Amino acid sequence: MDDQSINNLKEALKFSPDNIPLKAHLAEILFKANRLDEAEIEFSDLIKLSNDYRYKLGLAQVFYQKSKYSACIVLLEESISNGNEDFDSLLLYAKVLLKEKSIQHAAEIYKRVLRLRPNFQDTELDRELRLSNSFESDEDSDDEEFIDENIFIVKPTINFNDVGGMDNVKKEIDLKIVKPLLHPELYKAYGKKTGGGILLYGPPGCGKTYIAKATAGQVNAAFITIRLNDILDMWIGNSEKNLHELFEIARKNTPCVLFIDEIDALGASRSDMKQSSGRHLINQFLQELDGIDNSNEGILVLGATNTPWHLDQAFRRPGRFDRIIFVPPPDAIARESIIHLKLKDKPVDNIDVKLIAGKLDNYSGADIEALVDIAIEAKIESSFIDGIPKPITTNDLLQAIKKHKASTQEWFSTAKNFALFANDSGLYDDILTYLKIKK
Numbered sequence: 001m002d003d004q005s006i007n008n009l010k011e012a013l014k015f016s017p018d019n020i021p022l023k024a025h026l027a028e029i030l031f032k033a034n035r036l037d038e039a040e041i042e043f044s045d046l047i048k049l050s051n052d053y054r055y056k057l058g059l060a061q062v063f064y065q066k067s068k069y070s071a072c073i074v075l076l077e078e079s080i081s082n083g084n085e086d087f088d089s090l091l092l093y094a095k096v097l098l099k100e101k102s103i104q105h106a107a108e109i110y111k112r113v114l115r116l117r118p119n120f121q122d123t124e125l126d127r128e129l130r131l132s133n134s135f136e137s138d139e140d141s142d143d144e145e146f147i148d149e150n151i152f153i154v155k156p157t158i159n160f161n162d163v164g165g166m167d168n169v170k171k172e173i174d175l176k177i178v179k180p181l182l183h184p185e186l187y188k189a190y191g192k193k194t195g196g197g198i199l200l201y202g203p204p205g206c207g208k209t210y211i212a213k214a215t216a217g218q219v220n221a222a223f224i225t226i227r228l229n230d231i232l233d234m235w236i237g238n239s240e241k242n243l244h245e246l247f248e249i250a251r252k253n254t255p256c257v258l259f260i261d262e263i264d265a266l267g268a269s270r271s272d273m274k275q276s277s278g279r280h281l282i283n284q285f286l287q288e289l290d291g292i293d294n295s296n297e298g299i300l301v302l303g304a305t306n307t308p309w310h311l312d313q314a315f316r317r318p319g320r321f322d323r324i325i326f327v328p329p330p331d332a333i334a335r336e337s338i339i340h341l342k343l344k345d346k347p348v349d350n351i352d353v354k355l356i357a358g359k360l361d362n363y364s365g366a367d368i369e370a371l372v373d374i375a376i377e378a379k380i381e382s383s384f385i386d387g388i389p390k391p392i393t394t395n396d397l398l399q400a401i402k403k404h405k406a407s408t409q410e411w412f413s414t415a416k417n418f419a420l421f422a423n424d425s426g427l428y429d430d431i432l433t434y435l436k437i438k439k
Contacts, residue, residue, distance in 0.1 A: 006030065020050055027058055036066050041387050048384065053084040057092070064096055070346050071389075072096045074376055087116050098128055103154055104209055104225060129154065153224050153253060156217035163214050164337020165330055166207065173198070173215055176323050177300060181219045181255055184298075197289055197301040197320050199263070201308040202327035203411035205366025207334075208304040209261060211327065215302065216257035223257050224250055228265040231281070240284040247288045247299075254298030263303035264310045282312060289320045306411065308427070309418045326430035329408050335360050335368060339397075342372040347379075349391035356397050362406040374400040 009026045013019065027042035043059035046052075056079045063072035076093045090113045097106035107129045114120060160170045177198055180187050200208040209225070216223035224246070231242045250256040260266065266285060287293075289301060303321055305311065315321050330338060335357035343351065360368060375396040383389050416435060419428035432438075 006033070006035075018049060020046065023049070024055065024058075027055075031058065031062060031065075034065075036062050040066070044384050044387055053079045053082070053086075053089070057084075057089055060089075060092060060096075064092060064099075067099075067345075068389075069096050069099050070376055071380055073100065074373065074380060085112070087113065090116070091122070094125055094129075095122075098125065101157070103129070103156070104213070107154075107225070153222050153249070153256075155220070156213040156223050158210075158214050159217040160214050162217075163207070163211060163334075164341075165332070165334025166211065166327070169211060169325055169327055172325050173211070174218075177215060178218050181221070181298070181300065197303065198323040198325060199308065199311075199315075199321040200302060200304045200325050200327050201306070203329060203364060203408040203415075204306050205364035205407065206327050206329050207365045208327050209259070210365070212257065212259045212302045212304065215300070216259075219255055219257075221255040221257050221300070222250075222253040223259065224253075225259040225261060227261050231266075239281050243281065243284050244288060247294070247296075250299050251294060251296070255300070256298065257300045257302055259302045259304070261304050262306075264305040264307045282314075286314055286320065309422065324427065326428075326434070328430075328434050329362050329364050329406075330368075332357050334365075335363065338365050338368045339372070342369055343392065346376070347389050347391040349393045351392065351397065352394045355394065356401075359398075359401055360406075362408050362412075364406070364408050367404060367407050370404050371397060371400040374403055 006026070006029060009022065009029070013022055013026065016022065023042055023046055027039055027046060030036075030039035030042060040059065040062045043055055043062060046055035047059060056075050060072045060075040060079075063069070063075065072092070073096055076089055076096065079089055080093065090109055094106050094109040094113055097103075097109060106125075110125050110129050160174070163170060200211065202208065212225075213223055215221075226246060231246065232239050247258070250258045266282070289296075301321075303315075308324070311321075316324070336353050339351075339353050339356060360371075363371075372392075375392050378396060378399075379390045379392055412431075412435065415428065415431050416437070419431040419435075420437070423429070423432075
């Protein structure tokens, strides 16, 4: 549509400023004409006039085109949390998460996009998130074929230099994991295999997934992440088959970090399993870890759990998850790094990061992200008045701290009991050290 037609629409709106269909038509036309500043104003006005999620999606699309990714994410998360999980919203959400380098989250959202449209393809998302070489099943039966759309393999672009603080965790992983993978010839000379398993445990939201990605990036390895739902199948025997084929994908892409989040859901004690199918799946997993029928050379299996006390003891035998690392809440340096990262490319005004970080003892990385989001939401709400982005200030973050407290306290209350009364092997000594409790 030409400029004259757009001007005619604007003129018509002067006589009917609250005409929602007319205003929506103008907003869409302005967006398609790449007149983004004007489109932003119109969509912002529409949001004030109507709760229709389509107008928030329209404004999110404008923010995406203007590279205002944080504002775009806030709008989409609000809309999706209210049940608007339509194809366009999820697709845009996956794209903007990819722009923000939230690879794990982007992959999870893209899976949901593919469930809505299984044959959908997007060049950028497929290149960055989907499995580069699909694994073909040994059997030709379609109903037993492993569904590789649920498996994503990436080459992380981050390494330990991108992980602020956490020096003890990085040092332990470097000595036990990274160096063996970087110098396999030295270990081979002594008859030692590279790879193996390592268990990361600690309160939720403290960077277990992030450190796992950084580990893969440190050794330039492929990175595959899975959850129990990616494996489970309603048909008897198929879950074990899925798990085996997942390990096969990792074996074909060595060096590879196979990251299993919430591994306690898979590795619950077999004595607590009421169904034999659950015990069979655990046995299959232990067999894959042992590499009885296939070599696991060059495969690092990283498991993450918030509740290590629920894991089957067989998981911690030598050659399996015999290396266990406590991932505590971020220290002061790490908190400053997270704050800087979350505020990157956002309008800010001389924020005293050190002051803010000093008030966040025991806050997880997820808690800090939530604080920044609270501050951003407040600023976006005030910016709707005149359409001008307002910078985030130190006071905005201090106010957000009042609204969101550390979420790790409940976890430490439970963990302390296990560390004090169920710690015969010294497995949880790091928890006692962190809490400054003498044995």
